[in-house]
Amino acid sequence: MFRKLYLLYGALVLSSAGFGQYRGWSLDTVNQLKNVPKSVRDNPGSYRSVYSGYHHYTGGK
Amino acid sequence: MSAGTPPLSGPPKPQARALNCPKCGAAITLHSFGQAVTVVCASCHSILDAKDPNLAILQRFEAATRDVKPLIPLGTRGKLRGTDYELIGFQRRSTQVDGITYYWHEYVLFNPYKGIRYLSEYNGHWNDISICKTLPIADGGGANYLGETYKHFQSADADTDFVLGEFPWQVRVGEKAAVTDYVHPPRVLSGEKLDKEVTWSIGEYMYGREIWESFKLPGDPPAPIGVYENQPSPVTLNVTGMWVAFAAFAVFLLVLMAVFDMRAKKEPVLQETYQYNRAESKAETSFVTDVFELTGHTSTVEVKTFAPVSNHWIYLNYALINQDSGQAWDFGREVSYYSGYDSDGSWTEGKQHDSVVIPSVPPGHYYLRIEPEADPSLPNIPYTVEVIHDVPVFGIYGIAFLALLVPVVIISFRAYTFERSRWSESDHPPMELSSSSGDDE
Numbered sequence: 001m002f003r004k005l006y007l008l009y010g011a012l013v014l015s016s017a018g019f020g021q022y023r024g025w026s027l028d029t030v031n032q033l034k035n036v037p038k039s040v041r042d043n044p045g046s047y048r049s050v051y052s053g054y055h056h057y058t059g060g061k
Numbered sequence: 062m063s064a065g066t067p068p069l070s071g072p073p074k075p076q077a078r079a080l081n082c083p084k085c086g087a088a089i090t091l092h093s094f095g096q097a098v099t100v101v102c103a104s105c106h107s108i109l110d111a112k113d114p115n116l117a118i119l120q121r122f123e124a125a126t127r128d129v130k131p132l133i134p135l136g137t138r139g140k141l142r143g144t145d146y147e148l149i150g151f152q153r154r155s156t157q158v159d160g161i162t163y164y165w166h167e168y169v170l171f172n173p174y175k176g177i178r179y180l181s182e183y184n185g186h187w188n189d190i191s192i193c194k195t196l197p198i199a200d201g202g203g204a205n206y207l208g209e210t211y212k213h214f215q216s217a218d219a220d221t222d223f224v225l226g227e228f229p230w231q232v233r234v235g236e237k238a239a240v241t242d243y244v245h246p247p248r249v250l251s252g253e254k255l256d257k258e259v260t261w262s263i264g265e266y267m268y269g270r271e272i273w274e275s276f277k278l279p280g281d282p283p284a285p286i287g288v289y290e291n292q293p294s295p296v297t298l299n300v301t302g303m304w305v306a307f308a309a310f311a312v313f314l315l316v317l318m319a320v321f322d323m324r325a326k327k328e329p330v331l332q333e334t335y336q337y338n339r340a341e342s343k344a345e346t347s348f349v350t351d352v353f354e355l356t357g358h359t360s361t362v363e364v365k366t367f368a369p370v371s372n373h374w375i376y377l378n379y380a381l382i383n384q385d386s387g388q389a390w391d392f393g394r395e396v397s398y399y400s401g402y403d404s405d406g407s408w409t410e411g412k413q414h415d416s417v418v419i420p421s422v423p424p425g426h427y428y429l430r431i432e433p434e435a436d437p438s439l440p441n442i443p444y445t446v447e448v449i450h451d452v453p454v455f456g457i458y459g460i461a462f463l464a465l466l467v468p469v470v471i472i473s474f475r476a477y478t479f480e481r482s483r484w485s486e487s488d489h490p491p492m493e494l495s496s497s498s499g500d501d502e
């Protein structure tokens with residue numbers, strides 16, 4: 001019973017890993033945006049990065 | 062026969078013999094005919110010789126144990142594993158271990174054509190017991206019966222302290238027998254030594270609900286407490302098989318990883334080195350790269366950054382923008398590297414390179430918008446940006462490996478704790494239990 005369930009589960013995990021790899025899944029998180037104006041290419045400063053100004057230096061050890 | 066009890070199957074039924082107790086005159090009915098050796102008067106608790114036509118009194122015992130009531134009433138009939146049986150006898154037995162008395166109950170079942178078998182009950186755990194057909198081979202550590210190996214579980218003296226009904230042997234209250242149990246779940250092999258005679262019986266674990274269904278008893282059986290000596294583990298049988306399955310899955314995962322690694326394009330689509338100048342940072346620092354094309358199916362895009370910083374940092378606001386659709390992936394990456402000496406010796410922190418993998422990027426024409434920031438004390442610094450299309454993400458395999466491993470570890474742990482509970486009640490407790498109990502003394 002457990003073994004059959006595990007076999008099914010394992011097959012699902014392997015399929016998911018394969019599918020994820022094929023579809024380009026990643027463990028990194030990035031913010032996705034839509035409809036960025038084409039004018040950004042000519043005027044990069046018109047684009048406001050989500051992360052702009054987020055960085056706060058904390059220094060080394 | 063009561064109207065509610067099912068009839069015993071088979072050829073014409075022998076008649077039960079009705080007699081009277083020579084002590085109190087109460088009516089006694091012998092159900093097991095020639096098989097009963099002793100019968101106990103339910104009224105005065107005299108143990109009578111069932112072989113004697115006058116039912117000679119063999120023993121009288123004080124039924125101070127009025128609270129001892131069989132869970133299955135005498136005379137109850139039921140179908141146990143396909144055979145009709147009538148419950149004709151009941152005894153309570155006990156054993157003392159470390160000053161604690163443990164009680165269990167045994168029920169005598171009778172079928173005129175199949176003979177006698179027994180049920181035992183302890184803390185809600187039941188066993189279907191019959192006398193061994195061949196003599197087991199036993200030594201101190203184990204026993205072998207019908208080709209099956211049994212492990213020694215415990216040896217103890219068992220007292221009989223309450224009896225009721227008919228018995229196919231000379232039962233006596235106060236009788237002591239040396240009992241040795243060997244287990245091979247779900248079976249238990251028991252040797253019961255009385256005087257110089259050893260009687261071997263084989264039992265198979267049963268759940269209370271099976272007994273209740275067999276005898277059509279009202280209500281629910283008592284819930285089992287703890288783990289019994291021959292109780293089958295719900296998981297133990299699967300552990301080896303699951304580890305084998307896990308090993309097979311791990312191999313498949315390696316194959317999958319190798320296949321995807323080989324077919325991944327790992328195609329560099331952009332590699333540029335830029336210079337960050339603080340003097341120019343007063344003005345707009347953001348800029349865009351050349352357009353590059355991503356071909357094929359939706360896949361990953363890796364953005365690598367390298368900056369030769371030392372005790373400084375540089376931070377890059379990135380946006381990967383699809384020129385045609387306006388879809389964008391926005392992210393910020395820091396490259397920082399620090400080193401020095403303190404009382405613990407030399408230390409380093411951070412790296413001069415960074416990498417991020419953007420998930421599921423469709424094919425198309427893209428460019429990067431980059432907006433650098435840097436340590437105010439840094440006048441200028443070069444940094445290299447590299448974009449690689451369709452890279453494998455090994456972390457997915459790591460997660461899949463863990464996802465495969467965790468259930469097996471959980472099942473193994475459950476199996477271990479179950480077996481530990483089982484053997485903690487034996488003469489061979491697990492090492493840590495025996496040492497901890499030694500510490501307590």
